[in-house]
Amino acid sequence: MSLYSLLCPARIIAGPGSIESIAEVVADFSVSRVLIISDQGVARAGLIDHPKAVLEKAGVTVTVLDNTPPEPDVGQVQAILNAARQQSYELVIGIGGGSAMDVAKIVAVLLNNDVSLRDLLNKAPIVRRGIPTLMIPTTAGTGSEATPNSILLVPEDELKIGIVSAKLMPDCVILDPKMTVGLPPAITASTGMDALTHAIECYTSKKGNPFSELFALKAITLISRSIRRAFTNGNDLVARHDMMLGALYGGMCIATSSTTAVHALAYPLGGKYRIAHGISNAILLPYVMRFNMVGNADKFRDIAMAMGLDVLSLTAESAAHAMIDSLFALNRDMAIPADLKRWNITAANLDTLVDGAAKVTRLLDNNPRPMNKNDIRAIYAQLI
Numbered sequence: 001m002s003l004y005s006l007l008c009p010a011r012i013i014a015g016p017g018s019i020e021s022i023a024e025v026v027a028d029f030s031v032s033r034v035l036i037i038s039d040q041g042v043a044r045a046g047l048i049d050h051p052k053a054v055l056e057k058a059g060v061t062v063t064v065l066d067n068t069p070p071e072p073d074v075g076q077v078q079a080i081l082n083a084a085r086q087q088s089y090e091l092v093i094g095i096g097g098g099s100a101m102d103v104a105k106i107v108a109v110l111l112n113n114d115v116s117l118r119d120l121l122n123k124a125p126i127v128r129r130g131i132p133t134l135m136i137p138t139t140a141g142t143g144s145e146a147t148p149n150s151i152l153l154v155p156e157d158e159l160k161i162g163i164v165s166a167k168l169m170p171d172c173v174i175l176d177p178k179m180t181v182g183l184p185p186a187i188t189a190s191t192g193m194d195a196l197t198h199a200i201e202c203y204t205s206k207k208g209n210p211f212s213e214l215f216a217l218k219a220i221t222l223i224s225r226s227i228r229r230a231f232t233n234g235n236d237l238v239a240r241h242d243m244m245l246g247a248l249y250g251g252m253c254i255a256t257s258s259t260t261a262v263h264a265l266a267y268p269l270g271g272k273y274r275i276a277h278g279i280s281n282a283i284l285l286p287y288v289m290r291f292n293m294v295g296n297a298d299k300f301r302d303i304a305m306a307m308g309l310d311v312l313s314l315t316a317e318s319a320a321h322a323m324i325d326s327l328f329a330l331n332r333d334m335a336i337p338a339d340l341k342r343w344n345i346t347a348a349n350l351d352t353l354v355d356g357a358a359k360v361t362r363l364l365d366n367n368p369r370p371m372n373k374n375d376i377r378a379i380y381a382q383l384i
């Protein structure tokens, strides 16, 4: 077995109402000028006003940049970085989903390094950690609050690219399920399926290890028992709490293991057709798992059991099929599209999609079953 390691935020404050501790958390960093990076949807949901007021009451000067677009591209992140350079800050707080948190993480790093965003995309190393970061997720999905990744869209390549460095790992997280009660059902469903995908992929990944096994199986249990409840009743704080923890554990899985072919095939769908990250993953998940289960049925039986399915009397293969059926059922119950038809993707687009996905070797190399271009094509072809 190869070596494995776990990197995670130094401090995580969790539970309903944990946002109230923000002034105490920020005081621990001994800072007086902070930058909040967020987005318009989060601002409209009223999720920035209260933490900002609490910080200001404690004597902290707060600047808010709430113009992160959903799934930002390189140029948009550069514009936010330019705005962040107008003043000097001592702490960056990301409040939002993966989009705002990924931008907050990369901006914090770029504010403290003599390297450009373009250089980072071209794999230049990050020399120093960024200025300190505090992440406050408002979706239960990406787990970005606990990953060393920032994902950006590169329009000219029609692909999403992950910048990965231990220096991107946030310093601190406030994990308050109350920040997600207003998340609309459709985003609850898609972001929750992203979190479930992280756990399932990291569990079955070639990079899977005892740390990812621990977090993945727990994440699968928490998400499977609560995602429908959170989707149906956003005010169900117990379900929201399960989802937040499940998403955090999914992020911790990414930090020690790796996602695999679902994420690799999702990147060109986001890059070319701007399909939301969680939706692309949710649609691909059962199809890629049906491909991956061959030769890996035992792991899929573990997942079926973590999902709470009654598979004890079944063979590993039958349990794996039951697990895949239940992924289809989850998508159906939460009105997630079953295929890519509504995006008008045709056979003529397959070459571009296949070439885009095949480039994501960072993830494909970890897929439990080798996947060549013909395999990738066959999976996309089932969805159009």
Ligand SMILES: NC(=O)c1ccc[n+]([C@@H]2O[C@H](COP(=O)([O-])OP(=O)(O)OC[C@H]3O[C@@H](n4cnc5c(N)ncnc54)[C@H](O)[C@@H]3O)[C@@H](O)[C@H]2O)c1
Binding pocket: 039, 040, 041, 042, 045, 047, 069, 070, 071, 072, 096, 097, 098, 099, 100, 102, 138, 139, 141, 142, 143, 144, 147, 148, 149, 150, 151, 152, 160, 179, 180, 181, 182, 183, 184, 187, 191, 194, 254, 277, 278
């Ligand atoms: N860093 C990582 O490890 C990692 C992992 C997976 C995905 N990602 C990236 O994260 C991004 C997706 O993040 P996401 O799925 O969290 O979506 P998102 O951050 O784009 O948010 C989706 C929408 O939900 C709104 N929203 C967020 N919280 C809300 C709330 N509480 N109430 C009402 N509206 C709210 C936002 O305004 C936005 O319009 C993608 O770019 C993806 O590639 C990163």
Ligand SMILES: [Fe+2]
Binding pocket: 142, 194, 195, 198, 263, 277, 281
């Ligand atoms: Fe993801």
